[in-house]
Amino acid sequence: MSGLTGEQQQYVDRIRAVATDHLVSVPAVHGAVNRPLLELLGDHGLLRGLFGGAPDEAPRDAAALQLCLLRETLATITTEAETALALQGLGSYPLLQSGSPEVVERWIPGVVAGTTVAAFALSEPGAGSDAAALALRATPDGDGWRLHGEKTWISNAPDADVYTVFAxxxxAARARGVTAFVVAGDAEGLSGERLDMVAPHAIGRLVFDGVRVGPEDVLGEVDRGFAVAMRTLDLFRPSVGAFAVGMAQAALDASLDWALTREVYGDLLIRQQSVEHTLAEMATRTQASRLLVRAAATTYDSGAPAAEITQSAAMAKLFATESAQWVVDQAVQLHGARGLQQGHxxxxxxxxxxxxxxxxxxxEVQRTIIGRGLVRARQAEQEGQQ
Known part of the structure; x- marks a missing residue:
């Protein structure tokens, strides 16, 4: 049911082999960047897979479908490696897409090698889902600016070596008054702290106390930073769905193995029709998510209109992440208490x-994007008929 070409299947098999043979043995790091894991991802070329072009060429935008295959496959085996890889892409893509040649040359080779940790600093205490409400101020300072304020819920913070920062x-210009900057992790005036979350990944808070950025640090154009953010998110949202598909598939595989070996009331668990039906629903939702994610990735890769790309990406992320939550929950229910035992x-x-x-x-944001897109499309259709 994979629907992959022979070349794509070989790519998936290679990722799976690297993850199984090398990545799962790396000791976990709770609440901080796992640099040995990142370097191993670099050594085996998986970080290079975040980007397009041949391995011996300069990195460029990746095919969205390739990114989805990479993330889904890793997620079925090691979510820590998958998340470490994905955050490198999220933090570095604005540099690659909108940075000057000097910015790209300074940071991207280290990202690919796994020696430079990148981060995407958008969210703030008062600006999460409403990203246009950013309050981090960039006040004029000569030919540059000084950054004042804070960011929070930032993955890889405060340990990253380079940040894409939106200020x-x-x-009073909402999305039209935001600029994207590249900021070194050791910049004067930048500090931060780690935040303890439910998941063990590195997430933290950043404080900007007059951090200096110059015109050479602008990503894209002044006051056009929101477009920089959306360009990256349109690419990565389907792959978030792919991450979710990978987790759902891992939960489904574990549930199938459990149902085929666990005995209850003198027979295998799988013999109970309710269990069989639950597994069927888990498999159907996982496959539907996979197909929707790949359709969104194909839409991106085809160069479709921006509105269509945004709409399909929102649908893929929404459906896949919501479905994965349900599938994993059902898997825990089938396993009983052992499914909640620490380390399982x-x-x-x-x-x-x-x-x-x-x-x-x-x-909720994805539903809003989808709903507004439906309305705009229908209104345009009606206007065209008049």
């Missing part, structure tokens, strides 16, 4: 599957 350069695969998945419904646009 307000024009007051499902205990880990149960903690990690929750966050994707929030980050990179909560499910």
């Amino acid at each position: 307000r350069t024009t007051e 695969l499902l205990e880990r998945l149960y903690r990690e599957v929750r966050a994707p419904r929030i980050y990179e646009g909560a499910s």
Whole structure:
């Protein structure tokens, strides 16, 4: 049911082999960046897979479908490696897409090698889902600016080596007054702290106390930073769905193995029709999510109109993340108490599957995007008929 070409299947098999043979043995790091894991991802070329072009070429935008295959496959085996890889892409893509050649040359090779940790700093205490309400101020300072304020819920903070930071350069302009900057992790005036979350990944808070940025640090154009953010998110939202599909598949596989070996009331668990039906629903939702994610990725790769890309990405992220939450929950229910025992695969998945419904646009935001897109499309259709 994979629907992959021979070349794509070989790519997936190679990722699975690397993850199984090398990545799962790396000791976990709770609440901080796992640099040995990142370097191993770099050594085996998986971080290079975040980007397009041949391995010996300069990195460029990746095919969205390739990114989805990479994330889904890793997630079925090791969510820690998958998340470490994905955050490298999220933090570095604005540099690659909108940075000057000097910015790209300074940071991207280290990202690919796994020696430079990147982060995407958008969310703030008062600006999560409403990203246009950013309050981090960029006040003029000569030919540059000084950044004042804070960011929170930032993955890889405060340990990252480089941040893509979104700040307000024009007051009361909402999305039209935001600029994207590249900020080094050791910049003077930048500090932060780690935040303890349900999932064990590195997430933290950043404080900007007059951090200096110059015109060479602008990503894209002044006051056009929101477009930089959306360009990256449109690419990564389907792959968040792919991450969710990978977790759902891991939960489904574990549930099938359990149902085929666990005995209850003198017979295998799978003999109970309610269990069989639950597994069928789990498999159907997982496959439907996979197909929707790949359709969204194909839409992106085809160069479809921006509105269509945004709409399909929102649908894929919404459906896949919501479905994965249900599938993992059902898997825990089938396993009973052992599925919640610390260290069990499902205990880990149960903690990690929750966050994707929030980050990179909560499910409610995706529904708003989809709904507004439907209305705009119908209104345009009606106007064309008049």
